[in-house]
Amino acid sequence: MDVLIGLLGCGTVGSGVIDLLAKRADRIEELTGLRPQITRILVRDVHKPRDVNVPPSQLTTQATDILEDPNISVVIETIGGIEPARSFVLAALRAGKHVITANKDMIAEYGEEILAAAEKAQVDILFEAAVGGAIPLIRPLKESLTANVITELNGILNGTTNYILSKMTSTGAEFADVLQEAQDLGYAERDPSSDIDGLDAARKLAILATIAFQTTVSLDDIQITGIRSITAADVRYANELGAVIKLLATGCDEGGDVRLQVGPALVEKSHPLARVDDAFNALFIHGDAAGDLMFFGRGAGSLPTASAIVGDVIEVLRNIRLSVSGRLGAMRMVAKTVNVREPAPTRHFLRLEVSDKPGVFAQIAAIFADANISMESVVQRRLHEQAAEIAIMTHAISPGVLKNATLILRDLPDVRFVHSVLPVVQGGNH
Amino acid sequence: MDVLIGLLGCGTVGSGVIDLLAKRADRIEELTGLRPQITRILVRDVHKPRDVNVPPSQLTTQATDILEDPNISVVIETIGGIEPARSFVLAALRAGKHVITANKDMIAEYGEEILAAAEKAQVDILFEAAVGGAIPLIRPLKESLTANVITELNGILNGTTNYILSKMTSTGAEFADVLQEAQDLGYAERDPSSDIDGLDAARKLAILATIAFQTTVSLDDIQITGIRSITAADVRYANELGAVIKLLATGCDEGGDVRLQVGPALVEKSHPLARVDDAFNALFIHGDAAGDLMFFGRGAGSLPTASAIVGDVIEVLRNIRLSVSGRLGAMRMVAKTVNVREPAPTRHFLRLEVSDKPGVFAQIAAIFADANISMESVVQRRLHEQAAEIAIMTHAISPGVLKNATLILRDLPDVRFVHSVLPVVQGGNH
Numbered sequence: 001m002d003v004l005i006g007l008l009g010c011g012t013v014g015s016g017v018i019d020l021l022a023k024r025a026d027r028i029e030e031l032t033g034l035r036p037q038i039t040r041i042l043v044r045d046v047h048k049p050r051d052v053n054v055p056p057s058q059l060t061t062q063a064t065d066i067l068e069d070p071n072i073s074v075v076i077e078t079i080g081g082i083e084p085a086r087s088f089v090l091a092a093l094r095a096g097k098h099v100i101t102a103n104k105d106m107i108a109e110y111g112e113e114i115l116a117a118a119e120k121a122q123v124d125i126l127f128e129a130a131v132g133g134a135i136p137l138i139r140p141l142k143e144s145l146t147a148n149v150i151t152e153l154n155g156i157l158n159g160t161t162n163y164i165l166s167k168m169t170s171t172g173a174e175f176a177d178v179l180q181e182a183q184d185l186g187y188a189e190r191d192p193s194s195d196i197d198g199l200d201a202a203r204k205l206a207i208l209a210t211i212a213f214q215t216t217v218s219l220d221d222i223q224i225t226g227i228r229s230i231t232a233a234d235v236r237y238a239n240e241l242g243a244v245i246k247l248l249a250t251g252c253d254e255g256g257d258v259r260l261q262v263g264p265a266l267v268e269k270s271h272p273l274a275r276v277d278d279a280f281n282a283l284f285i286h287g288d289a290a291g292d293l294m295f296f297g298r299g300a301g302s303l304p305t306a307s308a309i310v311g312d313v314i315e316v317l318r319n320i321r322l323s324v325s326g327r328l329g330a331m332r333m334v335a336k337t338v339n340v341r342e343p344a345p346t347r348h349f350l351r352l353e354v355s356d357k358p359g360v361f362a363q364i365a366a367i368f369a370d371a372n373i374s375m376e377s378v379v380q381r382r383l384h385e386q387a388a389e390i391a392i393m394t395h396a397i398s399p400g401v402l403k404n405a406t407l408i409l410r411d412l413p414d415v416r417f418v419h420s421v422l423p424v425v426q427g428g429n430h
Numbered sequence: 431m432d433v434l435i436g437l438l439g440c441g442t443v444g445s446g447v448i449d450l451l452a453k454r455a456d457r458i459e460e461l462t463g464l465r466p467q468i469t470r471i472l473v474r475d476v477h478k479p480r481d482v483n484v485p486p487s488q489l490t491t492q493a494t495d496i497l498e499d500p501n502i503s504v505v506i507e508t509i510g511g512i513e514p515a516r517s518f519v520l521a522a523l524r525a526g527k528h529v530i531t532a533n534k535d536m537i538a539e540y541g542e543e544i545l546a547a548a549e550k551a552q553v554d555i556l557f558e559a560a561v562g563g564a565i566p567l568i569r570p571l572k573e574s575l576t577a578n579v580i581t582e583l584n585g586i587l588n589g590t591t592n593y594i595l596s597k598m599t600s601t602g603a604e605f606a607d608v609l610q611e612a613q614d615l616g617y618a619e620r621d622p623s624s625d626i627d628g629l630d631a632a633r634k635l636a637i638l639a640t641i642a643f644q645t646t647v648s649l650d651d652i653q654i655t656g657i658r659s660i661t662a663a664d665v666r667y668a669n670e671l672g673a674v675i676k677l678l679a680t681g682c683d684e685g686g687d688v689r690l691q692v693g694p695a696l697v698e699k700s701h702p703l704a705r706v707d708d709a710f711n712a713l714f715i716h717g718d719a720a721g722d723l724m725f726f727g728r729g730a731g732s733l734p735t736a737s738a739i740v741g742d743v744i745e746v747l748r749n750i751r752l753s754v755s756g757r758l759g760a761m762r763m764v765a766k767t768v769n770v771r772e773p774a775p776t777r778h779f780l781r782l783e784v785s786d787k788p789g790v791f792a793q794i795a796a797i798f799a800d801a802n803i804s805m806e807s808v809v810q811r812r813l814h815e816q817a818a819e820i821a822i823m824t825h826a827i828s829p830g831v832l833k834n835a836t837l838i839l840r841d842l843p844d845v846r847f848v849h850s851v852l853p854v855v856q857g858g859n860h
């Protein structure tokens with residue numbers, strides 16, 4: 001029996017879905033007893049030339065041709081962004097259609113509303129492709145690892161920033177030059193803000209943290225710092241200290257108090273995340289029974305994203321076949337506090353520019369001593385005539401205490417800049 | 431409603447399951463509407479002191495107390511080995527009980543029989559814990575990644591050998607010394623053969639390859655080499671060549687021709703598998719749509735194994751609740767050839783001991799030139815008065831061609847030993 005599918009959007013991801021579904025239709029029919037068939041595709045311009053081979057009769061510019069067609073029982077949304085995607089998805093769910101989406105923005109911001117609409121209509125809403133592209137993350141967290149209390153998430157969830165930081169590490173180039181190159185190659189958007197300022201990673205973290213910590217997390221709960229301020233000097237000092245700089249999306253749950261942040265950090269080279277380079281994504285998890293786990297793979301791209309979407313299609317068909325649609329996804333949310341407790345102490349990296357004259361380092365050391373911050377290592381280098389650069393690795397210290405000390409440092413006449421203050425993720429026995 | 435569970439075996443894994451199920455019973459009931467409760471535990475000696483707190487009345491030495499109790503609907507098997515585990519599991523399935531097992535030996539050798547018995551009885555048989563401990567591998571391969579044709583598997587699946595090789599790498603020690611130390615610490619068995627000769631990894635590979643390549647793979651299909659012959663010198667040369675030595679379980683599917691082997695290999699340091707150290711396991715996969723993926727975590731231990739088993743318990747309960755037991759696991763097997771085609775050419779590492787006199791290297795070079803094998807790099811070192819050691823990295827070459835050349839080398843009077851011939855797994859853009 002054929003199951004008719006409406007596809008919203010026919011860009012990079014949509015085209016990959018059309019290709020992959022056609023290629024795997026026989027196998028999916030063998031596995032589920034149902035044959036997926038895309039019958040209608042919503043596009044902006046039916047005359048635009050396309051890479052993928054679709055009968056022109058399937059194209060439409062009217063969403064209602066899909067949303068109001070009673071023969072279409074599954075909708076795949078690949079438009080992206082909030083509107084009109086959200087209205088289309090809600091309409092599809094209310095019309096009793098199962099929905100598969102790769103839309104992280106929509107799920108991060110309107111996930112509660114959308115999941116509630118799906119539950120009410122007793123249909124499936126699946127979004128494996130929204131985080132980590134081809135990497136199975138949502139389903140393992142919701143199923144295989146349910147026996148665990150997840151206490152830590154650490155993810156490299158944005159491919160563009162990881163490409164930029166990897167390039168800065170391998171070439172020693174400055175941020176602006178690598179960003180320009182990435183834009184020229186099409187790896188970064190013309191307006192790169194949502195990637196490099198950390199918003200994209202934060203949206204993905206909000207989705208993962210909601211599932212892993214079983215508590216509703218919103219974007220506002222996440223403290224976000226981007227990578228614009230990272231310089232070639234930071235990357236070089238990190239390397240000398242045995243680490244690489246990554247944009248990390250971090251969540252932890254300490255007995256019901258959840259902490260969430262996105263920002264650049266030093267990752268020691270012996271940590272598995274340090275090896276996740278270029279456009280790859282990875283999620284590192286600690287579960288109280290499973291221990292440390294890491295999932296690694298392609299976080300974006302036409303076929304990797306289609307891999308996750310078609311995996312979701314297979315689940316939707318299986319659920320239809322078994323008459324259990326809308327009955328598997330239920331999560332039980334637990335009330336937790338967010339960002340209430342002080343973060344746990346960790347080692348930190350600082351880079352300062354100071355006047356190159358006697359006694360400056362002694363002043364800094366005195367401020368650190370007063371704040372009870374001890375230093376693990378210090379590198380000082382002359383920059384030019386009057387200025388020197390100091391890179392400091394502290395022992396574990398609470399970020400609040402360090403922040404206060406940094407404010408005092410900034411007021412010293414001989415401290416010209418406090419360039420970077422980055423947490424350090426320890427490697428070791430993973 | 432309570433679901434009564436019979437536990438076969440109360441060793442390290444069984445105790446972990448008792449602990450974790452007790453700890454998570456409330457949450458599992460919330461998620462599935464059913465409360466898992468272990469009521470009977472098969473042990474060899476009811477009087478033996480145990481780490482885990484169980485009412486003595488639950489212990490029995492009679493398997494029939496579990497297998498023939500109609501109130502018990504789920505059996506968890508943690509005895510290990512083939513018999514009596516296999517007979518117990520078959521009896522449980524035939525009695526209509528769902529079975530969860532961590533038993534890789536049994537599934538690798540009798541998987542077909544056991545899966546058929548489960549299908550006939552319309553019950554669930556789940557074995558996520560049999561491969562890779564806490565790492566979700568079976569379910570992602572069977573579900574999330576179904577849209578892919580998996581073309582490559584590369585796994586570090588045995589913790590004992592990975593511990594030994596990691597220690598040899600970090601300390602420079604010889605195999606025998608590290609094995610002895612691992613035995614003293616309890617990380618290696620008194621009879622370590624099934625680990626260090628590669629059988630354990632091969633069993634896990636047979637299970638994964640059957641699922642990933644969708645064709646029945648038996649242990650006999652796998653060419654197995656262990657790590658006994660790996661020396662500190664191999665490890666040192668590997669390091670100089672930018673690689674580490676790992677015991678790899680490798681499978682590839684080239685358009686329906688499957689190749690499988692377990693053996694030591696050089697893994698370049700830029701490959702994600704190179705960072706998988708100590709007792710950690712990992713599986714690296716290439717799917718035609720997803721691209722490269724890696725799953726990493728604890729491959730053994732009481733709680734990590736229990737994490738996978740209790741994850742399976744939750745699935746069994748959910749299936750009971752939704753009345754779909756025994757209907758989700760079906761695989762569609764495809765006929766494929768195994769080990770028929772020549773393996774693809776890869777770079778290889780060789781270590782030879784030769785007489786330390788002029789002209790020896792020229793003889794070796796001539797044999798390689800005749801066989802059309804070109805060398806990427808060569809290191810020669812004097813060992814003592816009369817002997818020198820040569821480490822060679824070849825360019826990509828078919829293993830068959832290299833084997834023939836090696837046989838000719840062995841016959842040269844000035845070649846004393848061909849110590850190691852190991853394939854090289856390329857790093858690069860993962």
